[in-house]
Amino acid sequence: MDQKKICPRFEKALKILNHSWNTLLIYQLLEGPQRYSTIKKQMGISSRVLTERLKELEIENIVKRTVIPSTPVVIEYELTEKGHALAPVLKAIEKWSSMWVNIEE
Amino acid sequence: MDQKKICPRFEKALKILNHSWNTLLIYQLLEGPQRYSTIKKQMGISSRVLTERLKELEIENIVKRTVIPSTPVVIEYELTEKGHALAPVLKAIEKWSSMWVNIEE
DNA sequence: TTTTGTGCTTACATTTCGTAACTTAGTTTA
DNA sequence: TAAACTAAGTTACGAAATGTAAGCACAAAA
Numbered sequence: 001m002d003q004k005k006i007c008p009r010f011e012k013a014l015k016i017l018n019h020s021w022n023t024l025l026i027y028q029l030l031e032g033p034q035r036y037s038t039i040k041k042q043m044g045i046s047s048r049v050l051t052e053r054l055k056e057l058e059i060e061n062i063v064k065r066t067v068i069p070s071t072p073v074v075i076e077y078e079l080t081e082k083g084h085a086l087a088p089v090l091k092a093i094e095k096w097s098s099m100w101v102n103i104e105e
Numbered sequence: 106m107d108q109k110k111i112c113p114r115f116e117k118a119l120k121i122l123n124h125s126w127n128t129l130l131i132y133q134l135l136e137g138p139q140r141y142s143t144i145k146k147q148m149g150i151s152s153r154v155l156t157e158r159l160k161e162l163e164i165e166n167i168v169k170r171t172v173i174p175s176t177p178v179v180i181e182y183e184l185t186e187k188g189h190a191l192a193p194v195l196k197a198i199e200k201w202s203s204m205w206v207n208i209e210e
Numbered sequence: 211t212t213t214t215g216t217g218c219t220t221a222c223a224t225t226t227c228g229t230a231a232c233t234t235a236g237t238t239t240a
Numbered sequence: 241t242a243a244a245c246t247a248a249g250t251t252a253c254g255a256a257a258t259g260t261a262a263g264c265a266c267a268a269a270a
Contacts, residue, residue: 006129013202014132018123020258024111027119036217046259051218071267072216082205089197096194097118100187125227141248151228156249176236177247 016060021045021053026083027090029063033078062086121165126150126158131188132195134168138183167191
């Protein structure tokens with residue numbers, strides 16, 4: 001009964017990007033490498049979910065995790081080439097939102 | 106403690122687009138006006154969630170709902186101008202997925 | 211010796227989601 | 241005449257995802 005003829009690559013891309021916080025996280029990392037605590041403060045995301053999402057994006061090779069052996073140890077997260085390649089998507093969303101989204105409360 | 110300097114329009118755009126099924130639903134409607142049952146079959150989404158998402162997108166003025174008074178009554182959904190303006194976003198995701206997403210299981 | 215910083219993990223409550231059955235109203239079939 | 245079908249949803253309920261808050265290991269600073 002499933003007649004989905006949608007490209008599986010595209011479907012997987014949507015699955016990753018639509019997972020909560022992921023797009024905003026990638027947007028945040030477009031500014032450059034950042035450590036865990038910085039991301040957390042900037043985004044207002046909980047540590048539980050942040051850890052979960054960073055792991056997911058690392059597995060998908062969108063984010064790279066680097067341990068800096070200082071004291072206390074610092075972890076830096078940055079976008080991979082695959083991650084940086086998402087910039088046009090974010091730009092397109094930015095453009096659309098500036099043209100069409102209005103926020104009245 | 107919240108230091109988010111992210112544009113509220115952009116944030117709202119992400120909130121809408123990241124809500125599960127919404128992006129895929131808009132992608133589906135880019136093909137043209139479609140009725141409820143067609144969308145449901147094509148996407149493999151449950152009626153409960155489909156109804157919920159269509160209502161949300163209607164409120165956001167991304168989707169337009171039209172009642173066709175035939176017997177039995179048929180409902181047609183189509184993208185508004187605001188909805189169609191999302192095409193570049195979808196295209197960007199499509200392009201990224203074709204270049205970077207691989208699906209090995 | 212208590213406190214602070216860093217990057218998480220754990221427990222638990224709330225929210226969202228998927229599944230399947232049911233609804234309303236007119237229409238064709240047995 | 242009654243059962244079955246179609247379209248577009250609703251409703252009830254269990255499962256999964258998410259938010260909240262507290263805890264943990266380790267070292268250095270107060």
